[in-house]
Amino acid sequence: VKSPSINIREVARAAGVGVATVSRVINGSKLISPAMREHVEAVIRRLNFRPHALARRILGHSQLIGFVLANRPFLHSFHAGILQGAENCARSLKRHVVFLGAECPPGAPPGEIVLPPVLEEKGWVEGVVLTGVVYPNLIARLKELELPLVVFGNNAFEGDWAEGVGQVRYDGAQAECAAAEYLIERGHRAIAYVGDAAFPWFREQRRGFLRALRRHGLHPLSFTQSGPDDHVEYGRWAGETMLKAGPAPTAFLAGNDEIAFGLYRALRGLHRHVPGDASVIGFDDRQIAAVMDPPLTTVRVPSQEIGCRCVRLLLERLEGSGESSDTQWVSAELVERGSVKPPRGRAG
């Protein structure tokens, strides 16, 4: 059931040359005279010949990179940024990105995880960039498949997987420490961190938060229980709980921007004003941050840059098989908008 599309042999015959010559032309080989090149190119144009991509790459590289978004029902703007960065960078390096979803429960034995065929089969992708919610068993499975791997480190759960895999990450503890300092400088003393401790990225942030408070001899408030999957709901729940229960914080450090939005809702529900009654700092700088009211001061994580660095690191490791640098760091910085003020009853 092959369509009668023309192949290199027919081009060769039409041009009155050998197939090797046609091959050299389409591959831009130097071993060919200008006259011959022009002649063959003319025939190629006339016949509208396009070489078959798969056949060309049976030996050699597919130039395809797998971008795996693990365990995510939805492509949020943050991961969309990573994907876009990866695609841009891949394109400039003559590679292409296959976008792949993958679900794999944390408890599954690596051997039993079934991945998309593009990953299971050999020859499709040269390597994989791994993002989303990444459990060690997925990494183990990908290693079994002998796929060169770069993971967005902050998305991965702790485990014994680092060997042989490239990482791009930001220092969440450091960033959140700086955010806490920023609040402390502005006079806040009752500061709360909000983020489900079931996730490593939130735990890491919280460590930085604790570090800052300890340094200043302040008592840290935290809300780290597991709750609703929806981050907005989680933030609202956390806010309501904390405001009703204990000494009300004058400032909140939210694990991400959606949690921050949930906190806004809780605050508003209790007639507290942001930032008049309570300050809030988010994390990630997703698209919603600038649009919230007041605009959210937040820690910007450069998503596009992360995507770009992931594919760049992957290709470095592919080429220099001598295991290039294991971890690359990108920096996360506070972007000041309108959700922080000194607490009430204190000179600005």
Add this chain to the structure above:
Amino acid sequence: VKSPSINIREVARAAGVGVATVSRVINGSKLISPAMREHVEAVIRRLNFRPHALARRILGHSQLIGFVLANRPFLHSFHAGILQGAENCARSLKRHVVFLGAECPPGAPPGEIVLPPVLEEKGWVEGVVLTGVVYPNLIARLKELELPLVVFGNNAFEGDWAEGVGQVRYDGAQAECAAAEYLIERGHRAIAYVGDAAFPWFREQRRGFLRALRRHGLHPLSFTQSGPDDHVEYGRWAGETMLKAGPAPTAFLAGNDEIAFGLYRALRGLHRHVPGDASVIGFDDRQIAAVMDPPLTTVRVPSQEIGCRCVRLLLERLEGSGESSDTQWVSAELVERGSVKPPRGRAG
């Protein structure tokens, strides 16, 4: 420079059978005895053999679908939704999606447009789903390449390209007509449409808006000039201009949610309250809509469904080469949130 990875021939030798038999096993052929199958499978496992994806598909189908996002510097949440829908659907149909950016200025002759190699070469993708900002010349180029094509119709500029291409679209005029009626029912008389008429999707919406106003004998206000590329800025500019210049509208129909947010800003800057002083309805229902203050009433366009329908339609056309249905419609519906109220001085 071939890595010494094992191939079908070696498996056959190790199993003491012919390569055809191994081939049948990995392809799940029925023409094989259970005993033989088990034996070969054991050898495959022992040798950790994985067939080469590219070689398998030289004849036959690549199972790859190109998802092209044209002329977009950024993957917005709306298109991210389409992509995610496409990937989900593709996966369930055993296909994979290659995410591709493409820039091509509207004026370029089709012959001169250079696309990613994955599209230029034959055999990579079985077909293309086209979204973003789509000019007719890009469609023409893709047709030259004989790539089966489904476009998200609302993203495409008018032109003589419809023949032979599948489309998925929503009825923007109808949706915006309904949105206008919704405002009229609530007592609004001075209603403005805001959206750059340079873009066909805004023009289509505006037609629906005009239809509704005409039906009720109302005078339509419109802001359709070309302005800043950034939609938020565009909305702000439109809002400020209209509020300063003419009879102030009591309600705005924004071409998309970001324009609506720009209108919020303009209104706030002039100390007008939403929805107290002016109502606003957005379009698309992007992620920011629910997060705006007040939450934006908007027309929801089912982005994931669009992505899914695009790949489904593409595969139908691939299989039944008898040109299956040309255009599929999805419905866009108003989602009521908090940005609409009856105008001042009128009973609710």
Add this chain to the structure above:
DNA sequence: CTGAAAGCGCTTACAG
């Protein structure tokens, strides 16, 4: 059911 052989469309030593 199974295997030897021809074939898919290309690339790449090798010889000239």
Add this chain to the structure above:
DNA sequence: CTGAAAGCGCTTACAG
């Protein structure tokens, strides 16, 4: 510089 031939890893008639 150019071409005939062998090779890439797989699939698929064909014959048994």
